Amino acid sequence: MKTFNDFASYNEYIGLAKPLDNDIDVGYYDPPNMLLKSEAVAVDFYRISIKVGYRDKFVSNAKPVNAVFFNSPEMSVGWDVDPNYTGMYLQLSKKTIEENRYLFKTYLDYGQHEALYLTDEEVQEISAVFQLMMKYYESKKQNFNVLLSYVNVLVSLVEAFYKRQFSTDPKQYSRIVTDFQQSLIDYYKQPVKQLPNVQYFADKLGLTANYLGDIVKHFTQKSALENIHDFVIKKAKELLVENQKLNTTEVAYELGFEYPNYFSKFFKKQVNLTPKEYRLQAIHKN
Template sequence: MRIFKDFKAFNEYIGLPNPLDNDIDIGYYDPPNMLLKSEPIMVDFYRVSFKTNFVDKTTPNAKPVNAVFFNSPEMIGGWDIEPTYKGMYVQLSKKIIDENRFLFKNYLDYGLHEPLFLTDNEIVEITTLFELMIKYYNKERQNFVVLLSYVNVLISLVEAFYKRQFSTDPKEYNRIVTDFQQSVKDYYNRPVSQLPNVQYFADKLGLTPNYLGDIVKHFTNKSALENIHDFVIKRAKELLVDDKKLNTTEVAYELGFEYPNYFSKFFKKQVNLTPKEYRLQTIGKN
């Protein structure tokens, strides 16, 4: 499998012009002169692609779509596409993301899981913004700060459009939330040795953590980690009240805490009572 570490090598492979900069590359697709089919490859940078009338031949009976696609470092992907699409791309190095993380959002890490399907009005907005980006990109680094600002606006637009998409088909996204919540319950239906994290459940569901987290946040108004913590507290309360043979240290281990003191601090922060205080207060009321 080929791995592309920089824009220049990747652009030569698929038939795009040489980049003007090593950290940001912007341009238009030219499908008739590009590689339309490829074995799986990996790129070591971020890519955001905007494509209209795009047909993926690997999908049976695929219909043309207008969408935004993401590729992140270490993501493996191949393609087989029709040469009928038009589009634009932005490529960003890991360095520029790390140095300007405050400008960028989780969507760069959505990966292959969730294209953003665009409405006609959204296409017009993105095209207009992209033309401005190309203008400043062609001036190379003379207006680099302005160019980065436009990239930030572009990512902010994507954020707004994703919220619209999440709300358009709530049944599909609610299924993901339900599967996530059920996975948390299933995790505690067996002996555990550590606290679970968002990455664990994202892997179980075949999603990226950022994608899972944004859907969960959109529909529950809490982050995925907050949802996990809520369940841990619920389970802790059940153990403290229903299984009086367990002391608080044993409850901590049952929940996957490595250090009982951390469990006590965690519980106190969430409930405003220590585990012992909660147990005594609840049992006393009953």
């Protein structure tokens, strides 16, 4: 599989304009003059693509959509598309992301299959921001900070639109939360050797960790990691009270803690009692 390490080589391959900058590239799609079908390729940078009236022939019976797509390093994507869509793209080097991480949200790592679908009004808003971005992009480095500010505006709009998407189709996304919670229950139905983490459940559900985390946070008002911690504490309480033959070290190992001391500190931070204190208090109440 071919990997493109810079904007120039990728743009030449796909039929886009030559980039004016090596760290940020902004432009409009021109499908009649672009490569409309390709095997899977990867890029070693980040891409945000806004496509209007876009239909991918890889998806059977697909209807044209208005959507934002994301590509991140090491993610591969192929395509076979109709030539009658319009749109815009923003390409960001890893250096730009690293130096301005506070500007960019987790959905840069969502992946191609977690697109953001846009309403007509949202397309107009994003198009207006792109016009301003192009103005300052074409003036090159003279207005680099202004360009970055508009990139931040674009990313903030995307964040707002994702929240709208999560809210307008709650059945689809709440099912992901339910599957996450069930996977957490299932995790402790078998002997465990380590604590569960967000990446484990994302892999289990076929999602990126950031995407899963944002959906869980949207519907539970807690991060995926906080949900995991809450469940671990719940299991710890059950083991301490219902299985008193286990000492706290054994409880720690049952939960997947590598070091019992870490379990005690973790439990104390969450409950304001040590495991021993909690057990004694629970026994006294009973």
